[in-house]
Amino acid sequence: MIEKTVKIINSAGLHTRPAATIVKLAAKYESEFTIVKDGLNINGKSIIGVMTLAAEKGSDVTLSFEGDDEEEMCATIVEYFERGFDEL
Amino acid sequence: MSIYNPKHITRKSSISVEYFFNFAKNSFGLELFNPDSNLTREIKDQNLNRTGIALTGFLELFPENRVQIFGNTEYRYLRNLSDEQRKNAINRIFEYDIPCIVVTDNNTPTPDMIECAKSSRIPIFTSKFSTTKISYFMSDFLDDQFAPGISIHGSFVDVYGAGMLFVGKSGIGKSEVALDLIERGHRLVADDVVLITKKGEGILIGAGTNISEHFMEIRGIGIIDIRSMFGIRAIRFQKRLEVVIELEIWDKNKEYTRTGLDDTTINVMDIEVPYVRVPIVPGKNITVISEIIALNYLLKHYGYDAAKVFQNKLTDEIKRKSKSDRSVKYFEHDFE
Numbered sequence: 001m002i003e004k005t006v007k008i009i010n011s012a013g014l015h016t017r018p019a020a021t022i023v024k025l026a027a028k029y030e031s032e033f034t035i036v037k038d039g040l041n042i043n044g045k046s047i048i049g050v051m052t053l054a055a056e057k058g059s060d061v062t063l064s065f066e067g068d069d070e071e072e073m074c075a076t077i078v079e080y081f082e083r084g085f086d087e088l
Numbered sequence: 089m090s091i092y093n094p095k096h097i098t099r100k101s102s103i104s105v106e107y108f109f110n111f112a113k114n115s116f117g118l119e120l121f122n123p124d125s126n127l128t129r130e131i132k133d134q135n136l137n138r139t140g141i142a143l144t145g146f147l148e149l150f151p152e153n154r155v156q157i158f159g160n161t162e163y164r165y166l167r168n169l170s171d172e173q174r175k176n177a178i179n180r181i182f183e184y185d186i187p188c189i190v191v192t193d194n195n196t197p198t199p200d201m202i203e204c205a206k207s208s209r210i211p212i213f214t215s216k217f218s219t220t221k222i223s224y225f226m227s228d229f230l231d232d233q234f235a236p237g238i239s240i241h242g243s244f245v246d247v248y249g250a251g252m253l254f255v256g257k258s259g260i261g262k263s264e265v266a267l268d269l270i271e272r273g274h275r276l277v278a279d280d281v282v283l284i285t286k287k288g289e290g291i292l293i294g295a296g297t298n299i300s301e302h303f304m305e306i307r308g309i310g311i312i313d314i315r316s317m318f319g320i321r322a323i324r325f326q327k328r329l330e331v332v333i334e335l336e337i338w339d340k341n342k343e344y345t346r347t348g349l350d351d352t353t354i355n356v357m358d359i360e361v362p363y364v365r366v367p368i369v370p371g372k373n374i375t376v377i378s379e380i381i382a383l384n385y386l387l388k389h390y391g392y393d394a395a396k397v398f399q400n401k402l403t404d405e406i407k408r409k410s411k412s413d414r415s416v417k418y419f420e421h422d423f424e
Binding site for chain 2: 027034036039040041042043045046047048049051052054
C-alpha cells in the first residue's frame with residue numbers, strides 16, 4: 001500500500017471537473033484508491049465520494065493506493081493533484 | 089475480513105462546554121448561572137459523575153473530565169455539615185479541572201460554590217429537572233457526541249424496514265441495485281458515502297453526508313437526485329444498520345451458503361451484523377434477492393427461521409420412519 005498526502009493548490013478547490021477527471025483516471029487502474037480528509041474516507045473511484053470531500057484550496061488530503069498497479073496509479077493521480085488540476 | 093479500514097474510525101476526544109450548553113439550553117432548558125464563566129472548557133468524557141462520595145472526602149478515582157452533578161442527595165448532605173466542613177467539601181471538587189457543574193431539581197448554587205466558581209470560572213448550570221431525568225437527557229446527547237463513526241463506500245437502503253448496506257468493488261452495481269429498489273418503493277438512505285455511527289451498545293446507525301444527501305451516480309448517465317426525482321417517500325435520513333450484503337463476481341472456488349442454517353455475521357465497530365455474500369451471475373435478479381434477504385431477516389426477527397423449520401421437519405420425518413420400521417419388525421414375530 002502506498003500513502004501520500006497532497007495539498008489542493010488551485011483556487012477553485014476540488015470541484016466537479018477535477019473530481020470527474022480523478023475518477024476517470026482512477027478507473028483505468030485495478031488498485032483500490034481511497035482519499036481521506038478530516039476523518040472522512042471515501043472511495044476515489046466514486047464521483048459522489050470525491051465531491052463529498054469538498055476540499056478547498058490549501059487543504060490536505062491523504063491518498064492511498066493498494067493493489068498490483070498501485071505505483072503507476074499513485075504517480076498518475078499525484079501528478080494530477082500537483083498540476084493543480086490543470087487550473088494554475 | 090472487514091468492509092472498512094479500522095484506522096479510519098473517528099471519535100471525538102472532547103467537546104466544548106459551550107457546544108454542550110447550546111444544545112442543552114434549547115432541548116432541555118439548562119440555564120447558565122454564572123455568565124462570566126469560561127465556556128471554552130472541555131468535556132472529555134461522555135459519562136456523568138454525581139459528586140456525592142467526593143464531597144465526603146473520598147477522592148480516589150475521581151473522574152474530573154466528566155460533567156459533575158449536584159442533586160438533592162448532595163444538597164441534603166451539605167446542609168448537614170458545619171460551615172467550615174461545607175466549605176472544604178466544595179473546595180475539594182473545585183480543586184479539580186472539572187468541565188462544568190450541573191445543579192438539578194431547582195436547587196440553587198450555594199454561596200461556597202459561587203465563591204469557588206468566581207476564581208476558577210467553572211460554569212455552573214441549573215435545571216428544574218430531577219437528577220435522573222437530566223442525566224438521561226445529557227447522556228443521550230453526550231453518547232451521541234462521543235460515538236465512534238466510520239464512512240463506508242456502499243449504498244444504504246431501507247428495504248421493508250430493514251436497513252441494508254450494499255458493499256462491493258467499484259462498478260459492481262451497488263448503485264444500480266439501490267436504484268432498482270427505490271423503483272420498487274423502498275427508501276434510499278445514502279449512496280456512495282455512508283456514515284455509520286455506533287449508538288449505545290449494539291446499535292449502528294447509517295446516514296448520508298450533508299453534501300451528498302440523496303444524490304447518486306449512475307454510470308453512463310451521471311449524477312441524479314433521488315429526492316427530487318422520486319419524492320419524499322423514496323428517501324430517509326437515517327436508519328439502523330441491520331444487514332450487510334456484499335456483491336461480488338461469482339467465484340467457483342468460494343463456497344456460498346446453501347441452507348442458511350449457519351448465520352454469518354460481519355464485525356462493524358465491535359458489533360456483529362448479519363452478513364450475506366451474493367454472487368453476481370447473469371440472469372440473477374439482485375433486487376429481488378435483496379428483498380428476499382430483507383424479508384427473511386424480518387421473519388427470523390419475528391421468530392420464524394425457514395431453514396431451521398425445514399431442518400426440524402426433516403429430522404422428525406427420519407425419526408418417524410426409523411421408529412415405525414423398527415416397531416413393525418418387532419411385532420411381526422410376536423405371536424404370543
